[in-house]
Amino acid sequence: MMKKLVLILKSKLVWIALGGALFGVLFSLGVYEGLHRTSDDRFCIVCHEMKPMVAAYRNDVHGGAGKSGIKVTCVTCHLPQDNVLGYIFTKAKNGVVEGAIHFFGNVDAIDWQANRVNKDHFVKDEGCILCHVNYRDNANISEKGRSMHAHYASLKNTDQAVGCASCHAEVGHQGLRSMLNYYHPEYDYYKGKLDKYKDAVEKKLAEEMK
């Protein structure tokens, strides 16, 4: 028995294999940690322009404000969930593009409220369905809700397809419009008059996300 063991240990192949395995584990761990740490609100808020979105998210059931305190990370809804490679590729692409805009562009001039017309594009339905699997036949949903979900299902994969967010406009970010207005008022009349609300939001964020 011992002779066999020594022979195995002397073999280069085994060491290469073990080394490869260790490297694979470390690499996977690295990728995992990298992905994981860039997936939640603590990361996203590093870019200050995301503050109103994170603040609204934290007031939402999906951001932990519900009874159970369950949280869904930003990427679950905002990155593709049906394909790991698609997920990683989109994440990397967004990182580069958004990073470039943050450092070289003028982020404070972005009209976020106007951009919400594109919410179907950046809210991924498969993210919602990861949890809300039984949206078609959950008896706790009203009859009207279920008939609208049937309508949604009938339009899937057609050119009139709608997204979850087409109707559920504030899910994930409760009070988003108001938050955005505290930071970037839609109308001149409000400019300078909502500052105390913005300050209250900033204070709360600073305390909660120390």
Next chain:
Amino acid sequence: MSNKETMSRRDALKLGALSTAGLAMLSATNAMAAAPTEKDVKFDEEYDVIVIGTGFAGLAAAAKAAERGYKVLILEKMGRIGGNSVINGGGMAVPNSTWQKKYGIQDSGELFIKDCLKAGLGINHVELLETIVKRAQDALDFSIKCGAKWQDVKPAWFGGHSVARSLVTDNMSGSGVIKPMHEFVEKLPGCKIMTRTKMDDFVMSADGTSVVGVTARINYRFDPKLFSDDIENKTGEKKVYKAKKGVVLASGGFSMDKMFRKLQDPRLVEDMDATNHDGATAGALLKAFQIGAMPVHIDWIQQGPWASPDERGFGVAPLLTQQGLFKFGIAVDVRNGKRFMNEMADRKTRADAEYVILREAPKTYPVTLGTYNTFEEQIYPIIEKGLTGGVMKKFDTLDALAANYKIPADALKATVKKYNEDVKNGVEDEFKKQTLKGDSLKELKGGDPIDMKGPFYAIRLVPKPHHTMGGLQINTKAQVISGNTGKPIPGLFAAGEVTGGTHGASRLGTVAVTDCLTFGLIAGENI
């Protein structure tokens, strides 16, 4: 111009009857010209008390009646609750109030009545004023019981009052009373409010003497685009409701009734605005006349001289003129650049002066102007509103101002020069303006009332109907009196602006809320 001072009650009755007859003929196309009796109808639902209107008076009456255990139905023709009562400034004058006692203000019922009689040119029905003096504190307490919150500050001093006696709601709006009272009434068992439900007519007893119910239309939709909604609007489905104890009419005034108001004051042309909401019409008032109710002071319509044609309704102009441009500034006739009135006189005097100009030259609205020192700090936010909204304009020079309003520039400058000089020399102006005497001058701190260095602010003026002092005659128990018998019409009560006599020729500010809440409470107590 009608000679108001000598119009007698008989004339008012004649005029009222004439317009009633005219309207009756017009409404002959309707099913019935006269009120139906209980023999002609079949009741859909039965109640103890039916209240028409959800303003201060209506809700107070309903709340009191329901508190006493009655089953109350409240009909509101508009989609929103409250009518004029939710769009006002929330001020209530209470003589001898607990507030006055707390803040050390000496007042008396006699002084309150004296003030009202002075503004009312002495034709007020004093027994109604005496009732207010006796019961206003009760009405205030009742409003608080229903949830109204009044600011815990020294009462405000409104124009025409001898002492400060006006309380203001927390949110500075009548809705500060209406919203909680509405919730209070909704929670009371046996109380039902139906909006978009229009009272069409009274249902009389078989012998025609008493009011036993009303006919109405549910799913009625008021249409502000119609010339006379009361006559032309046919929406809704007919219902008949029985009122075993009686009906309280709290349908408000008629400042926005283009037809009826013009009959009383022909200067009120059809396209004239008012400070009131669109639904302030005379329909229900006329139905009461038709069953014999006695009319009082119908053609006394108070018009606010502080309003502007450049905005709808009350707007911001009244604050900017009354607490600003009128104080130290002047108002001029744009045709000749001269002053034409005492800018701080009572409402009627100023409105009449403005009408003199408008009768001669329709739509050449007079202009009031002043400079920066005429505004107090607390209305600076309103100045911004006035300028952004376009009601008030700002000019660097008097020439620019004159050019904008087509006023002869030299004449205007001469007027301003003389005005400033008179104040400096202590000479009383031709209109005997009070604010340029004595203590008020100290606020000017030695400067000119219109500082020639500018900038200058200007607002165009037009009188706007604000309150209809006249209406149904009531006794001190809020019972409506019949012109046929001289006695109360059994089953008919009324409170608020739909009644007449309390305010006489001209109402004092913040006394309307008192009148409405007090007599609403009394109606609810006596029905």
Next chain:
Amino acid sequence: MRSKKTLFTVGFFVILSAVSFLIASEGSPPQASPHVAMTPELKEKYPIKAHHAKLSLRCTDCHEKQGDNPEDFKAIGDEGCLSCHKTKQYLADRLKFMDALHVNPHNSIHDGPKLYCDECHNEHKPSDNMCLSCHSNDVKIWMRKTP
């Protein structure tokens, strides 16, 4: 020996899937509504708002239980609107930033969140703004055109 096992296993799974199917069909999607054929004439006579058209909503999605002839349809009232738009308080909260300056049309100082939807909002004709009946000069500063 083998065939008995197979039979047993197959049978077990058949019954299992049948039971699962029965359980799953407890809360099934509701019945399909009557169908209204959408013609260009109908579209012109009863246009719908862009934000509803974007969702490809059909006549019967709002006019539920009213048959299939658009000429017979009646206004759906507050209840109808709120069957999707939740509650008046929720709508007031969505415009919370306007409360700061007391210009929230869904929570005005006069009426609170208690107005009828159709005081302002119409589906098949342009909407109104009730605030304009008095605040003629200010409304355009506070908010956009009523959807």
